[in-house]
Amino acid sequence: MSRLKTALGGYAGYQGREGHLAFLLHRVTGLGTVLFLTIHIVDTALVYFRPELYMDAVALYRSTLFGIGEVFLVFCVFYHGINGLRIAAFDLFLKKNWQIQTARSSVRWTLGLTLLLWLPATVIMVRNLLIHNFGLFGG
Amino acid sequence: MQVHLKVFRFNPEIDRKPRYDRFDVQAEPTERVLDLLEMVKNYNDGTLAFRRSCAHGVCGSDAMRINGRNALACKVLLKDLNTDQVTVEPLLGMRVIKDLIVDMEPFFAHYRSVMPYLVNDEPLPEDGKERLQSPQEQERFEDTTKCILCAACTTSCPSFWASENYVGPAAIVNAHRFIYDSRDRAGAKRLAVLNQRMGVWACRTAFNCSEACPRDIQITRAIAEVKEALNR
Ligand code: HEM
Ligand code: FES
Numbered sequence: 001m002s003r004l005k006t007a008l009g010g011y012a013g014y015q016g017r018e019g020h021l022a023f024l025l026h027r028v029t030g031l032g033t034v035l036f037l038t039i040h041i042v043d044t045a046l047v048y049f050r051p052e053l054y055m056d057a058v059a060l061y062r063s064t065l066f067g068i069g070e071v072f073l074v075f076c077v078f079y080h081g082i083n084g085l086r087i088a089a090f091d092l093f094l095k096k097n098w099q100i101q102t103a104r105s106s107v108r109w110t111l112g113l114t115l116l117l118w119l120p121a122t123v124i125m126v127r128n129l130l131i132h133n134f135g136l137f138g139g
Numbered sequence: 140m141q142v143h144l145k146v147f148r149f150n151p152e153i154d155r156k157p158r159y160d161r162f163d164v165q166a167e168p169t170e171r172v173l174d175l176l177e178m179v180k181n182y183n184d185g186t187l188a189f190r191r192s193c194a195h196g197v198c199g200s201d202a203m204r205i206n207g208r209n210a211l212a213c214k215v216l217l218k219d220l221n222t223d224q225v226t227v228e229p230l231l232g233m234r235v236i237k238d239l240i241v242d243m244e245p246f247f248a249h250y251r252s253v254m255p256y257l258v259n260d261e262p263l264p265e266d267g268k269e270r271l272q273s274p275q276e277q278e279r280f281e282d283t284t285k286c287i288l289c290a291a292c293t294t295s296c297p298s299f300w301a302s303e304n305y306v307g308p309a310a311i312v313n314a315h316r317f318i319y320d321s322r323d324r325a326g327a328k329r330l331a332v333l334n335q336r337m338g339v340w341a342c343r344t345a346f347n348c349s350e351a352c353p354r355d356i357q358i359t360r361a362i363a364e365v366k367e368a369l370n371r
Contacts, residue, residue, distance in 0.1 A: 003301065010231050010300040015207035019346025019359075023297060026343075087344055091363055098360040103346050 018107035026083050029076035036073050067129040074121050079114045086110050140223060142166050144175050146187065147228040149235050157235070159226075160184070168218035172205050172225060176212060176239075189239040196353055199289030203239050204228040209291040209351040230294035232303060246290045249306045252332055253314035258325035276321040283316040283361050285354040292348035292358055298341040305341045306333065308348035308358045315361040318368055330369055339365050 011024055043057035060066060086106055090098050130136040142164045149157035162179050173191055180187045191201040194213045201212040206226055217225070233241035264270060286309060293299050293307035314333055318326045333339045339362055348358040 003303070006232050007297065007301040010297060013207055014204075014231070014295065014347065016295070016345065016347045017350055019344065019350070020297075023343050023345035090344070091366065095360060095363040095367060098344070098363045099357050100346065100349050103344075103349070103359065 018104040022083060022107040022110065025079055026087075029080040029083075032073070032076040033080060036069075036076075062132065064129065064133050067125065067133065071122050071125050074125070075114070075118050078117045078121075079110070082113055082117075083110050140166060140168055140217065142175060142217060143224050144179065145224070145226040146176075146179065146238070147226075148187075148238050150186075150188075150237050151235065166217060168216070170217055171213055172210075172215045172217070172220075172227065173201055173212035175217075175225065176227070187239075188237040197287060199287035199353075202230060202289035202291040202294075202353075204231065209295040209347075211289060211291065211353045214353050230290055232294050232300045233290075243290060245303050246293055246307070246309065247288075249293075249310040250288065250313060252306065253310045253317075253329050254325055254332075255310075255313040255317065257317060257320065257323055258328075259322055261324065270322045272321055279321070280316050280319040282356055283312045283319075285356050286312050286316070287354060288313075289353060291351040291353060292356075295347035295351040296342075297345050297347070298343055302337065302341075304337045306338050308342075308362065311339055311342075311362050311365055312356060312358055315365050318365060326368070330365070333365055334369050339369070 014020060016023075043054075043060070046054045046057050061070075086109075090103075090106070094102075127137065131138075144162045144164050146160050146162065147157060148154075148160050162175075162183050164175050164178050166175060166178070173194060176187065176189050176191075180189075189201065189203070189212070191213060192198040193200070196211055196214045199211070202209060203212055204227065205212065205215050206220060206222070206224075207228075209230065212227070227239060229235050229239045229241045233243070233245065236242050259270065288309060290309060292312070293309045296305070296308055298305045299307050311333060314329045317323045318329055342359070342362050344359055346359055349356070349360075352358055
């Protein structure tokens, strides 16, 4: 148990640089995606086990809270996927470039690319949320 | 300059839990964190415990967390910290013996596990002298010969924080030094030790080790090269 405390203390307190941040985000986004996937498997299974509850589950996905959660889910998937490909590419093909400078800049590129893909998706998703949940834009 | 120094203190024989002591120290920007500790020990509190030997970045005794980041106290100049607030804490993930001194034994146990010495039982060359090696062959492992076993890398690693069973970057670096040595014959044994969940595969490429190394060894690259050796 105290080892877990050491690890969490290090994650949060160690003044690491880009690589440390990339590692933390990869773990958090990976776990976040797992959490979502678990919920999603459970609610989809309702169709089979408790069909009368399925529509309630679908309604839950239309709630504002879930809408906002999905915006973060999209970030998680983009970041985790792109960063995972970054790690795999360096480990498999670019070993010689696993050096401090290239590692730092590759993390910045990964974050930039993630935002580039995430922001348009966010605009669309937030707009949908405003239309359907708040009656804006003539919704 | 006036430095506000915050030092982790813990004596397991007396204290129930750790605390931080504060000292205001007068120092030059070109002085090192180690100098601050020496001043405190000499003039403020003789019970402060820390390790140092060479004081010049060669012996590897005084690795510690300085403002949250691993480094040798004898190599960090105050002006490079860009602040007058300096916090020193022991290396993370090791048992504290007293104040800034940690128990290095688990670290050295991992080091020994990779057989960090040349193994070659073949007969000596005809002339009975040294086993020759070309400059190119030496270049192959030059970078990983620089390790001074200070533990700054291993104790900056998230995988090591989570499990002290992780062999750690320092042991991998020292395995690399012999795996890629053309004169050595025990590469397969070392690779067997490292080809485990708590061997090289626990590396998450967080780069804290490479960033922390006071000898600028490209540690993450060395780990990738050991993985490459495993895939051959
Ligand atoms: C887009 C496709 C994906 C790619 C390219 C990818 C890639 C990776 C890679 C390379 C790692 C190892 C990281 C390392 O060793 O440093 C990893 C870890 C992980 N992935 Fe993924 N992944 C993907 C999708 C997912 C999905 C859909 C989930 C969740 C259901 C997930 C959950 C995790 C978790 C929990 C870890 C462990 C994180 C850690 O050890 O810190 N991944 N992923
Ligand atoms: S005292 Fe020897 S490395 Fe710092």
